[in-house]
Structure formats: structure tokens, C-alpha cells
Amino acid sequence: MAADGFSLSDGAASTRPAIDALRDALPAEALALDLPLATLGRWRIGGPADAVVTPRDVDALRAALMVIARTGVPHVIVGDGSNLLYDDAGFRGVVVRIGRAFGGFSIDADGVVEAGAGLWVPSFVRQVIEAGMAGATHAIGIPGTLGGLVTMNGGSQRHGIGENVVSADVLARDGTLSRIEHADLGYGYRRSALQSGGGIVVSARFRFKAGDRHALRREAIAILAARRAKFPRVRANCGSVFVSDPALYSLIGPPGMAIEKAGLKGTSIGGAQFSPDHANFIVNNGDARSRDVLELIHLARSSVHNLTGIAMDAEVRHLAPNGTMRPAHEVAATLFPDSGQEMPR
Ligand SMILES: Cc1cc2nc3c(=O)[nH]c(=O)nc-3n(C[C@H](O)[C@H](O)[C@H](O)COP(=O)(O)OP(=O)(O)OC[C@H]3O[C@@H](n4cnc5c(N)ncnc54)[C@H](O)[C@@H]3O)c2cc1C
Known part of the structure; x- marks a missing residue:
């Protein structure tokens, strides 16, 4: 002491x-x-x-x-x-x-929405809907901050929030605040240039289409009901572990289906388990360690690769003790070297 x-x-x-x-x-x-x-x-x-x-x-x-x-x-x-x-x-x-102190939501005279990075995503989506705007509803069930969503290009139903981002206000490591326009944010499926650690998103600006708020509310309720029916809710989890891959999708379906076809749905290592409800979720049954999760990620990646020749990439990011943050499959590949097969890292 x-x-x-x-x-x-x-x-x-x-x-x-x-x-x-x-x-x-x-x-x-x-x-x-x-x-x-x-x-x-x-x-x-x-x-x-x-x-x-x-x-x-x-x-x-x-x-x-x-x-x-x-x-x-x-x-x-x-x-x-x-x-x-x-x-x-x-x-x-x-x-x-970046917590709730970085909130705030406003709409300017041109209809551009500006919102703080610490805003809770479902609250952001509700405010967009109540403003009679369409395009954010797919994100209604995502339990993160808006800054995380903008960085991860998060979304559902084949959408990503990047489609609507006009610009992001980013604080650089040297303390300077700058506005990065959409074209420079490098958006791809669940990817953005912000993930390479260029700075801290403090707020972002969005443009949405006009929509009918009653219809949008109904759509949001339907999306939440579908998610409740499909996703595990009792055990701690981080949502989908692997990103969908178009080639895998046309061969077998989404990652959850591929993991199930590889016979891994419900499989446990230590306290971590591929959810019996949705195989692309790994749940913590109480005493899971990060190593258990990484081993399951490696197991799924190598099993699906054996089955299809396609290596799935993780959406989830791992924070190492030295501060390195990387997609979890890259860390799993170094911890559990391939058993005789060639897989991309
Ligand atoms: C039950 C459940 C369901 C989910 N469903 C979905 C879904 O349907 N679709 C989906 O896309 N995701 C989903 N997710 C994943 C997750 O909610 C999203 O990726 C979310 O946008 C992450 O936000 P966060 O604030 O938790 O970010 P964190 O997990 O804290 O961080 C994620 C990454 O963003 C960076 N980051 C966070 N905030 C900032 C900032 N202000 N500036 C710069 N970098 C930042 C971090 O460094 C990290 O690299 C789900 C998660 C759970 C637990």
C-alpha cells in the first residue's frame, strides 16, 4: 500500500x-x-x-x-x-x-443531426425517429455508445451507421479537434479508418431521409422483438463475434449458421460457450476467461475453414495488457497456432 x-x-x-x-x-x-x-x-x-x-x-x-x-x-x-x-x-x-457526459443531440436548419459520442445508441435512434427521420432504426437494439457505433460502422439488417455519417469531430492525440468528412472515414463493412487509433470521436454529424415516425416506431418495435427472440439475453456476451462474409454467406449463410454446421453450437471451453441460442454469440457462463473466448474463436475459425476454405474474421476486438487492440481472431491465431493448415491471420 x-x-x-x-x-x-x-x-x-x-x-x-x-x-x-x-x-x-x-x-x-x-x-x-x-x-x-x-x-x-x-x-x-x-x-x-x-x-x-x-x-x-x-x-x-x-x-x-x-x-x-x-x-x-x-x-x-x-x-x-x-x-x-x-x-x-x-x-x-x-x-x-467516453461516457454519457459526451451526450447532446441537435438538428440544424439543413436537417443535419449532430450528436455526442457518449450518447447511448438506442436513445440516439429514438431521437432520430421522433424527429421523423428514417435510416437509423436498424441500430435500435445496439447496446453501445454512438462513438463506438461510428467507429465500428455498427448496424444491423445489412446496414452500417457509416451510410448516414456526414462527418466526425475527432480529438487527435495532440489535443487538436478536427472535422473528418465521410470520404476520409474509410467506411467498409463493420470497418472504419477510426479503428486504427487515429483519435477520439467526440461527436458526429448525420444526414437521414424523411420518414413517418409512426411507421418508424412500429419498425423499431418489430426489430427489438426479433432480436429478443433470436439473441441470448441471460448470459453476458458481446453480440456477434464474427463478421459476415459474402462468400461464406452464399455458401452456407451467416457466421452463426457456419459455426452450427461445423458442429460447434453449444460447445464450451472453460466458462465460455457458443450460445445454444445463436452460435455466433459466445456467452460467459460465469467464470469465463479471455483465453477461453480466444480458444473458442480459434476453434470456430479453423473448423469453418476446414469445412469451407473460408476464414472468418472477428468483429470483436481484443485489448492486450500492453495496449494493443486488434480483431480477436488475430490474437487467437498467435495464441493457438494452426494445426497443420494454412489460414490467413
Ligand atoms: C448484445 C449485443 C448485441 C450487439 N448487436 C450488435 C449489432 O446488431 N450490430 C453491431 O454492429 N454491433 C452490435 N454489437 C456490438 C457493439 O454493441 C457495437 O459495436 C457498438 O457500436 C460498440 O460501442 P461501444 O461504445 O460499446 O464501443 P467499445 O466496445 O467500447 O469500443 C469498440 C471500438 O470502438 C473504439 N471506440 C469506442 N468509442 C470511441 C470513440 N469515442 N472514439 C474513438 N474510438 C472509439 C474502441 O477503441 C474500440 O476499438 C452488439 C453487442 C452486444 C453486447
Whole structure:
């Protein structure tokens, strides 16, 4: 236990100068130390992060970034952690969490919607619907922040929010705020240039078509009902693990179907299991470790590859203890080398 009343694991020694500077730069409630990452993610998996910063506004975020730049401490940006696999060993650095303080929703005279990165996605979609706008309804059931959605190009029913993004306001590592236009955001299926860690989305602008709010409300209710019927709800999970692949889709169907055809639906490793309800979901049965999830990801990827010749890629991203964030299948491939077959990494 340190003299000032908190203890840190040995692995955190390198984070200590940054923590001292963050304590000077931020109000006490914006900084948490040695916080289990399991409390910050939907899978309820993950060891402690040395420090978690939850800034209350752009100025506080900028102050935190200045400390991070000055001390060179590893850092990552997270929203609600609904697409993240945190490691059993935690993270030796600073997690910057974009929370509800980064809310806000407005519509300008040209009908462009501007909304904050910390807004809860279902709340964003409801406000778009109530404004009589169509195009966001597919995202009504997605349990993350708007910043996460814009970064992941999240969506459902073959849509991604990127279709409607006009621009994103991004705070760079050096504290400068710039507006990145749609053409430079590099949107692809569940992909964007923002995933390469270029900066922090603080808000985004969207354009939608006019729609009938009564019809849109009915559509939203139908989408939520269909999701409730299809997706597991009791056990902790991170939604779909693998992204759909057009070649696989035409051969067998979506990833869940391919995993089922490979005989893996319901299969468990440790505390993790391919959901018996929907095989593209991995559920935490209570004591799952990140290694269990990664092993299941490797098993599904290699089994489906054996069956079809197609290697599925994970949508879920893994945070390593050193701060590297990569699609989980890439990490699984290094942990569990191929058993004699050639698969792309
Ligand atoms: C039950 C369930 C159902 C789901 N259904 C769907 C679905 O239908 N469709 C779908 O697309 N996804 C779905 N997801 C996945 C997830 O909800 C989305 O990807 C969501 O948009 C992620 O938001 P988040 O705030 O949780 O981001 P996080 O998981 O915290 O982060 C995801 C990535 O975005 C980055 N990031 C987050 N916020 C910012 C920011 N402000 N600036 C820069 N980078 C940032 C992180 O660094 C990370 O790389 C589901 C998840 C669950 C648990």
C-alpha cells in the first residue's frame, strides 16, 4: 500500500508517473485506479486496468491526453465495451472512457443531426425517429455508445451507421479537434479508418431521409422483438463475434449458421460457450476467461475453414495488457497456432 492510500500491482509501476499527473490535472471522480476491466465490458471478463479516466467534457479529455502524451503511457479509448474482449491480465496503462457526459443531440436548419459520442445508441435512434427521420432504426437494439457505433460502422439488417455519417469531430492525440468528412472515414463493412487509433470521436454529424415516425416506431418495435427472440439475453456476451462474409454467406449463410454446421453450437471451453441460442454469440457462463473466448474463436475459425476454405474474421476486438487492440481472431491465431493448415491471420 502506498503512502497516499492506494496500492498498485507491480505491473503498474510504469503507469505511476501518469497517474500522479492525472490526479493533478483531473477532478478525483474522473480517475479510478486498479479497476477490473470486467466491470467496463459486456462480457464481464478482464483483469485490472491501472487507471481509468472518465472525462466530463472535451477540456478534461484534452487535459488527460496532454498527460498521456507527456508521459508516453499506453492508453486506449473505450465506450461501453460492448465490442471488446479485455484480457485476463488487464491493462498496464490508462483507459479513457467516453461516457454519457459526451451526450447532446441537435438538428440544424439543413436537417443535419449532430450528436455526442457518449450518447447511448438506442436513445440516439429514438431521437432520430421522433424527429421523423428514417435510416437509423436498424441500430435500435445496439447496446453501445454512438462513438463506438461510428467507429465500428455498427448496424444491423445489412446496414452500417457509416451510410448516414456526414462527418466526425475527432480529438487527435495532440489535443487538436478536427472535422473528418465521410470520404476520409474509410467506411467498409463493420470497418472504419477510426479503428486504427487515429483519435477520439467526440461527436458526429448525420444526414437521414424523411420518414413517418409512426411507421418508424412500429419498425423499431418489430426489430427489438426479433432480436429478443433470436439473441441470448441471460448470459453476458458481446453480440456477434464474427463478421459476415459474402462468400461464406452464399455458401452456407451467416457466421452463426457456419459455426452450427461445423458442429460447434453449444460447445464450451472453460466458462465460455457458443450460445445454444445463436452460435455466433459466445456467452460467459460465469467464470469465463479471455483465453477461453480466444480458444473458442480459434476453434470456430479453423473448423469453418476446414469445412469451407473460408476464414472468418472477428468483429470483436481484443485489448492486450500492453495496449494493443486488434480483431480477436488475430490474437487467437498467435495464441493457438494452426494445426497443420494454412489460414490467413
Ligand atoms: C448484445 C449485443 C448485441 C450487439 N448487436 C450488435 C449489432 O446488431 N450490430 C453491431 O454492429 N454491433 C452490435 N454489437 C456490438 C457493439 O454493441 C457495437 O459495436 C457498438 O457500436 C460498440 O460501442 P461501444 O461504445 O460499446 O464501443 P467499445 O466496445 O467500447 O469500443 C469498440 C471500438 O470502438 C473504439 N471506440 C469506442 N468509442 C470511441 C470513440 N469515442 N472514439 C474513438 N474510438 C472509439 C474502441 O477503441 C474500440 O476499438 C452488439 C453487442 C452486444 C453486447
